[in-house]
Amino acid sequence: MKLIKFHSDLESQKQFGKELRHNVNKYFKDNNLSTKGNYKMILKTISVFSLYLLPIFAIFYYNLPFSWAIIMYILSGVGTAGVGMCVMHDALHNSYSKNKIVNKIMGWSMYLIGSNVFNWKIQHNIFHHAYTNIDGLDEDIKTRWIMRFSEQTPLRAINKYQHLYSLPFYTMMTFSMLVVDLPRLIGYYKTGLMKQHLGEPIKEFGTLIVVKLIYLFMLIGMPIIFTDLLWWQVLVSFTAMHMMAGFIFALVFQLAHIVEGVNQPTANELNVAENEWAVHQLMTTANFAPKNKLLNWFVGGLNFQVEHHLFPNICHLHYPQISKIVEATANKYGIPYLSNPTLFGAIKSHLIRLKELGRA
Numbered sequence: 406m407k408l409i410k411f412h413s414d415l416e417s418q419k420q421f422g423k424e425l426r427h428n429v430n431k432y433f434k435d436n437n438l439s440t441k442g443n444y445k446m447i448l449k450t451i452s453v454f455s456l457y458l459l460p461i462f463a464i465f466y467y468n469l470p471f472s473w474a475i476i477m478y479i480l481s482g483v484g485t486a487g488v489g490m491c492v493m494h495d496a497l498h499n500s501y502s503k504n505k506i507v508n509k510i511m512g513w514s515m516y517l518i519g520s521n522v523f524n525w526k527i528q529h530n531i532f533h534h535a536y537t538n539i540d541g542l543d544e545d546i547k548t549r550w551i552m553r554f555s556e557q558t559p560l561r562a563i564n565k566y567q568h569l570y571s572l573p574f575y576t577m578m579t580f581s582m583l584v585v586d587l588p589r590l591i592g593y594y595k596t597g598l599m600k601q602h603l604g605e606p607i608k609e610f611g612t613l614i615v616v617k618l619i620y621l622f623m624l625i626g627m628p629i630i631f632t633d634l635l636w637w638q639v640l641v642s643f644t645a646m647h648m649m650a651g652f653i654f655a656l657v658f659q660l661a662h663i664v665e666g667v668n669q670p671t672a673n674e675l676n677v678a679e680n681e682w683a684v685h686q687l688m689t690t691a692n693f694a695p696k697n698k699l700l701n702w703f704v705g706g707l708n709f710q711v712e713h714h715l716f717p718n719i720c721h722l723h724y725p726q727i728s729k730i731v732e733a734t735a736n737k738y739g740i741p742y743l744s745n746p747t748l749f750g751a752i753k754s755h756l757i758r759l760k761e762l763g764r765a
Contacts, residue, residue: 457484482649575655661710693751
């Protein structure tokens with residue numbers, strides 16, 4: 406796998422990155438603020454974990470019938486997405502807390518959605534964040550069965566309709582994580598990425614397999630054993646849970662990178678992307694619904710994806726404030742700052758972009 410470098414001959418691009426970092430650092434220094442989480446993160450953690458766990462506990466405690474159990478599983482699916490976006494995501498970027506151990510423990514919440522920490526750190530933290538929207542490196546725009554997310558990938562006839570079937574397809578995201586984690590980890594082992602990132606094969610494969618078996622036993626095996634639910638009722642409920650979580654996860658991430666105006670740059674013959682890295686992030690990322698306080702709370706600030714990509718080690722609680730600094734600095738240097746004002750506007754823009762990608 407050939408990695409690329411970011412470089413521009415424009416001095417203004419270099420100056421933009423320096424000034425932006427200075428301005429953001431000055432904001433935290435002048436206001437005597439930590440870049441990490443505070444008591445609000447603790448309250449949010451309790452809230453989203455409660456939304457994830459309490460519906461499952463209710464199924465056991467009240468021995469709920471199928472009609473109520475499936476509702477509880479769906480609520481837990483909403484909580485699953487909340488835990489992933491509000492807790493796990495920050496923790497695995499080391500932005501949840503100043504304490505590395507706290508970040509590590511909170512990052513383990515990744516296992517509660519049935520996925521794998523080591524895989525996420527490579528696929529998301531390294532490749533997606535470093536090489537955003539670059540085909541062949543950013544796995545988030547890799548072709549997914551019947552979906553075409555990249556201008557550089559082959560076009561198939563069915564892609565013509567992807568803007569019509571994409572939203573139901575997104576419900577499969579967390580199911581995909583359940584299944585794809587093992588072959589993905591095998592791929593990282595074969596290409597040497599596991600060794601490069603200090604992964605021990607026995608530990609990583611063992612953790613992945615054991616954690617997934619425990620997860621499946623807790624959410625499928627235990628309800629079958631300890632409640633009156635039939636096996637097929639548990640499987641249907643479990644499926645509904647993942648469809649809800651998957652839809653939320655997928656849609657939030659897609660609205661940041663597959664919308665109108667967002668670029669998908671390629672490297673030149675020297676394997677160089679002809680923009681400075683900070684400018685590249687602004688060109689390949691968009692915010693959405695920045696004034697929607699409820700959405701901002703639930704999605705862990707991921708509607709401020711521009712700020713997250715520029716400063717992934719800053720807790721998402723600070724994104725609304727530093728977004729003003731980022732936008733002002735970008736405007737000063739004439740660099741586009743992409744943002745869809747509403748959630749539905751962003752969804753519409755995403756579907757339009759999918760329609761474009763489905764055409765030659």
